[in-house]
Amino acid sequence: MGPTASGKTALAIHLAERFPLDIVSVDSALVYRGMDIGTAKPDADALARAPHRLLDIRDPDEPYSAAAFRDDALAAMAEITARDRVPLLVGGTMLYFRALLKGLDDLPRADPALRAELEAEAAVRGWPALHAGLARLDPVTAARLAPNDAQRIGRALEIIRLTGRPMSAQLARTEAALPYDALQLALIPSDRAVLHRRIAERFDHMLDAGLLDEVRALRARYDLTPDLPSMRAVGYRQAWACLDGAIDARALREQGIAATRQLAKRQLTWLRSWPDAAPLDCLAPDLAEQAEARVRAHLNRA
Numbered sequence: 001m002g003p004t005a006s007g008k009t010a011l012a013i014h015l016a017e018r019f020p021l022d023i024v025s026v027d028s029a030l031v032y033r034g035m036d037i038g039t040a041k042p043d044a045d046a047l048a049r050a051p052h053r054l055l056d057i058r059d060p061d062e063p064y065s066a067a068a069f070r071d072d073a074l075a076a077m078a079e080i081t082a083r084d085r086v087p088l089l090v091g092g093t094m095l096y097f098r099a100l101l102k103g104l105d106d107l108p109r110a111d112p113a114l115r116a117e118l119e120a121e122a123a124v125r126g127w128p129a130l131h132a133g134l135a136r137l138d139p140v141t142a143a144r145l146a147p148n149d150a151q152r153i154g155r156a157l158e159i160i161r162l163t164g165r166p167m168s169a170q171l172a173r174t175e176a177a178l179p180y181d182a183l184q185l186a187l188i189p190s191d192r193a194v195l196h197r198r199i200a201e202r203f204d205h206m207l208d209a210g211l212l213d214e215v216r217a218l219r220a221r222y223d224l225t226p227d228l229p230s231m232r233a234v235g236y237r238q239a240w241a242c243l244d245g246a247i248d249a250r251a252l253r254e255q256g257i258a259a260t261r262q263l264a265k266r267q268l269t270w271l272r273s274w275p276d277a278a279p280l281d282c283l284a285p286d287l288a289e290q291a292e293a294r295v296r297a298h299l300n301r302a
Contacts, residue, residue: 001026001271002187003264004092004234005198006282009042011187012090014288016050019295022080024073025054026091026100029233032060034221037206037214038235060230061222066099073100077180086299087180094270101178107170108162110155118154127153138166144266151232183298185291186271187282194283199260206235207253215239234259
């Protein structure tokens with residue numbers, strides 16, 4: 001587990017080449033076909049060295065949820081272990097990790113009428129105002145959401161209005177544990193400034209590689225809207241705005257980097273309070289050796 005640009009993929013491939021490990025992606029954007037540049041999806045060479053499960057399993061106009069991920073991940077893990085190999089779960093979508101490790105509570109289904117009411121309210125007051133209201137009702141959930149994360153803010157408020165209880169309290173009651181002995185490694189940078197430089201360099205590379213062309217092609221191929229989960233992913237949201245003329249190329253770069261840094265901040269907030277995680281400095285020169293030692297000890301104990 002780790003924030004964006006922390007080197008998760010490179011380390012995972014390194015480990016998969018040294019141990020009997022098969023990689024399962026834990027990323028809410030990598031599931032989408034055609035979203036390659038803006039997600040930093042592993043290229044053909046990387047996938048030839050270490051195939052990844054749960055990549056390219058949905059079209060960008062299709063929904064995907066934590067519950068769907070848990071089902072898909074458990075199926076992939078069962079298949080891997082049936083071949084006497086070990087699943088290596090790699091990614092930065094912390095909600096997916098939590099769903100896998102702890103299960104999902106029986107939260108109420110989406111209520112279209114209530115969601116429309118919340119969206120109408122947001123159109124008048126703005127999502128940051130609704131986020132502030134959520135912070136008063138469910139500070140735990142609000143702390144891990146960006147003030148403009150319309151989808152998740154709306155869902156959290158919807159749950160409160162349907163059940164009278166905060167989502168965080170309901171999720172905390174979940175007890176459906178993962179049926180595996182999990183070694184949890186958290187990549188946490190010792191110097192946030194270095195991570196920020198990596199984020200900027202990677203976003204510049206995405207722009208040079210054709211992020212705008214990628215989003216333009218996706219819009220031409222699929223029936224997309226800016227509110228879909230796929231198009232709300234960091235980078236894609238800003239590229240959409242640029243293609244619509246709402247921002248220029250300079251603002252695309254600045255806002256894309258800023259949004260990625262905010263994503264990394266939220267991921268690190270999750271990780272620093274994550275139970276049972278063994279922290280590793282992703283900037284350490286001997287990171288690979290440290291991770292190898294952890295994995296070797298875990299496999300030998302198993």
